[in-house]
Amino acid sequence: MSNAPKPAPAAGAGRASTRKELPEHFKAYRHVWVAMEMEHGKVHPVSFELLGEGRKLADKRGVELAGVVMGGDGEEVAAAAIEAFEHGADVVYTIVDPILTHYRNDPYTRALTDLVNTYKPEILLLGATNLGRDLAGSVATTLLTGLTADCTELAIDDEGSLAATRPTFGGSLLCTIFTLNYRPQMATVRPRVMAMPEREPGRRGRIVSHDLGLAEAEIVTKVLDFIADGDSGRAALPYADIVVAGGLGLRSAENMQLVKALAAVLGGEYGGSRPLVQKGWITADRQIGQTGKTIRPRLYIAAGISGAIQHRVGVEGADTIVAINTDPNAPIMEFAHLAIVGDAVKILPALTDAFARHLSVNRLAS
């Protein structure tokens, strides 16, 4: 990695907080970019969510929205570019090179850094996935610019700067962060925090293709294998329409079965709060909340979860939040839409039966 180019940082002089006007050399930095995430030939939905958000920022700023698609297969990259246009991009920067077939930090960092230095975006957004966070941290450090992680809200302030809001202290507070004296302004956003934009079939834009200019011999990390997750539903939590989750109110690991049974009847996914991961009742990839997954289901049923702020930030995008809790004063009773005061261990099986009966009756009648 020592031969990676070290570009001059786009840093301004003086204290950031005292800036009044945009430094002259910043004017070269324009447009809003979304680095699209591709793995196994498919675009991660978070990239479309970011294009939706990026569209709003670009319109407010009066600039173009661009997607960046990097990959090893020309057809896959072309297909992803079309999807980017249909989700709001005006331009798509592409790099196709066999070196980029699977994600590796070094070549992807060099590719994205090179694009930024060549075409100079003002704002660069990535998904706060494992891939996005891995890449964003390296790119921001190479460019010596600011990066704000896991934002929940993005806006343009009156002076045209990116205002990136993110939870802090485990979600108990929010803070708004600016990168005033450095370009580009970078941020990551978790899957499901932003709404999916409406797709416009047939919408097209400009493609700018770029070369990687690297040889495989220069890359010291090799991909030996990929072990796909056996249980295909595992990663589906953020994109599930229905999620049933349990908390300490379940009282025992065995009672997680009640949560799973209800999720199964509804064709949904199950999860839980952070203490359940610590107790080993569920695996870490099933954790919902600030340090787990952000979900945005149409229906979310929280059984025996008190709803600490860390949990709330992970679920408030749900259309309907249902709380089942013995404590009428639990925090979740404040942000749920529907609530039952009662013992989740008793209500969950009754609810599973009630849903099964209701859907069965209505199904036969329809």
Add this chain to the structure above:
Amino acid sequence: MHIVVCIKQVPDSAQIRVHPVTNTIMRQGVPTIINPYDLFALEEALRLRDRFGGEVTVLTLGPPMAEDSLRKALAFGADRAVLLTDRFFAGSDTLATSFALSMALKKIGEEFGEPPIVFTGKQTIDGDTAQVGPGIAKRRDLNQLTYVARIVEVDPAAGEIAVERRAEGGLQVLKSRMPVLITMLEGANEMRRGTLDNALGAARAQVVRWSAADAGIEDLTKCGLRGSPTIVKKVFAPTARAEKAKRVNTEEGSTAEANAAALVEAIFTRQPDLQTDLMRTAGNHYLPGGH
């Protein structure tokens, strides 16, 4: 093999409270812990040392009281602890933090031997950014392996390491040349219990304490607030929703069955389209004879 583990002392986030009027964090009485994700990194480092010999150095950047966390790491079995502490580091964001740590790492390499592996946890529980590890890797020209679930093999003689790395939908098996920076995933291992010998040793141990100057940092504009491109402009509490939850069971003593039926009714009244869609899809999961 000399291995360095970067740890952070963090407030136990489960016990943090926000002042209801001023919206500031009430730090008084909140216990500090080693960032839980860093313990997976430390244990992995100790295992490699036990297997290949060598030393484990733990490094932290923080206020003088962060020494407590270093002593805990020594009690688990680390061989050496370095505390990087200086008022010039106050207000550092992730870029400034990774600069300071990378300079301390350079110094550690010069003093105690270049580490082929530097470990950190996947992120901290207070900042949650996962940016400092990649920042250190870039600044020290280390190959970066984040979200590592398992170390498959280390070959010190060949200078190679193979790991399983958590990626979308599965595990990537990667082989890399060392030196590397690895951020460890939770659940990768289980932290050992410290021995009595280690505990006694930790209490007596000399923690190496470096200022910015000691770590060879000449350019202080790269440190602290001045070295931080990101500026926190505003801190505020999330707004509460105006409408309170609609209580489904208002009557005392109603049965679980009655409550459940009322809840199903309430959900589908609120979302009629959900009922339609469920009948189309979820029904297949339970109807006898399927469709």
